[in-house]
Amino acid sequence: MPQLNPAPWFAILIFSWLVFTTVIPPKILAHTFPNEPTAQSTEKPKTEPWNWPWH
Structure with a gap:
């Protein structure tokens, strides 16, 4: 199983x-x-306070 050999893959990484x-x-x-x-x-x-007309 060549994919278990880390030598070429480590070099590629x-x-x-x-x-x-x-x-x-x-x-x-x-x-x-x-x-x-x-x-x-x-x-x-x-900034100025708001003039609330209903209050």
């Missing part, structure tokens, strides 16, 4: 993880966001 960790992250990090977030103002908006 290590090689595939090396490919995933060296090739894919730079490709993902190269993407840019079309809308850069803008800084919001630090002052709080002025």
